[in-house]
Amino acid sequence: MQKEPIFLSQKELDEQIWAMAAFQAVEDRPRSFHIVTYGCQMNAHDSEKLSGMLVRMGMAETEDRRHADLVIFNTCCVRENAERRALGNVIWLKQLKNEKPNLLIAVCGCMIQQPHMAERILKQYPFIDLAFGTHNLYRLASLLLELADKKHRVISVSPEENMIAEGLPVKRLNDYKAYVTVMYGCDNFCTYCIVPFVRGRERSRRMEDILREAEKLQKSGVQEIMLLGQNVNSYGGGKDFPKLLKALDGIGIPRIRFMTSHPKDLSDELIGVMASGKNICNNLHLPVQSGSNAVLKAMNRGYTREQYMERVQALRSVVPDIGITSDFIVGFPGETEEQFMDSVSLVDAVGYDAAFTFIYSPRVGTAAAKLKAQVPAEVSAERIRRLIQAVEQSTARVHQSLIGSTEQVLVEGVSKRSRTMVSGKGRRNITVTFAGDTRDTGKLIQVKINAAAANTLRGERVTTE
Ligand code: SF4
Known part of the structure; x- marks a missing residue:
């Protein structure tokens, strides 16, 4: 059962809009920003x-952080690596601040929403001027106004x-593809995952608000929307996502994608809408995390390998050209060699287009971080090499089959490798390059398509729509 959301009241929204305008009157306000x-x-x-809020506050975005008056780090905490990288870069800014004392440094997002990290950052990084968590993002204007007023x-959070x-x-x-968030948070509490603690419980936007946003995007010429949610197909408690997708399909945006989907919420009704939709892309990101039932249970994923395979087959039976991608974690506490090999065999059984592979990263506050049987780093490193190899072989088979x-x-722009080629994503979400x-x-x-490489397809133009 999803939590009833509290919608920002008109009064609070007006306060933020007022703060955006009021900030423009601050004499020594920042004029440029970099995120x-x-x-x-x-x-x-x-x-x-x-x-969007900073532009409304009279600032211009700059691509070079050394020229910015305000630098914001919007952080992630899903893996330790992401936290380490963010903190490393924040330290680099300390030097810049010594040269440019008026520089404002802000840190926000998931990392700050964790109490132990917020405390650490505040103690060890006194040069950070502003810190706000995921639930306070909408208050950016009033927070900057407060900073300008109090000067501390x-x-x-x-x-x-x-x-x-x-x-x-x-x-x-960009103006040809757009993100549209449909729900926030997650109620699943997979034992390795920090998301429910930093993004909160599941709550869904009103359908009419989403449709209004999509209609505006369609009128402005957007060609593709990506519906977002930590657990996107549990929109409206799971029962409303097929209805939402069907309604969006009728708006006429040529391509619709959505992520991230949970296998337990891939209902027959949703599969039916995917099969009958005109504009829904034939690609589904369906994270499995492990091919072993024992590991899936320890992860609290809520399905077995057999149930996952049954959903894949149900989808393929009505959308035969669906491209499926996934996420895997290796080295989850207690994972044996045999259990790891179940993940390798699942890659072959599904025939993924691609998969993101990660080494398990313990996160403070999650149930799995307390488990004793942590897998040695060298064992995880060796396993991930083998899993990547299996995924690469699967990708190669899919790419060959598309020739x-x-x-x-x-088209997303000129290819990085050659100025005479352009690249973009096919409906199956595979990168395609061709002359342009x-x-x-x-x-x-x-x-x-006339050739396949490891990560891309190559081809020649037939027609422009
Ligand atoms: S469903 Fe996804 S976001 Fe939610 S707890 Fe599991 S891994 Fe994290």
């Missing part, structure tokens, strides 16, 4: 919201976790 984003698409979209650091803020400005990264097919590609130039960016182009 460094770590982590997932949810964070990338949060950064678009931060940018401002910290805002609220435990309030079921707020949904509609109506804030957004500055999107001769025609893919609809949304910057005029193709943002267009949908039919491409005949």
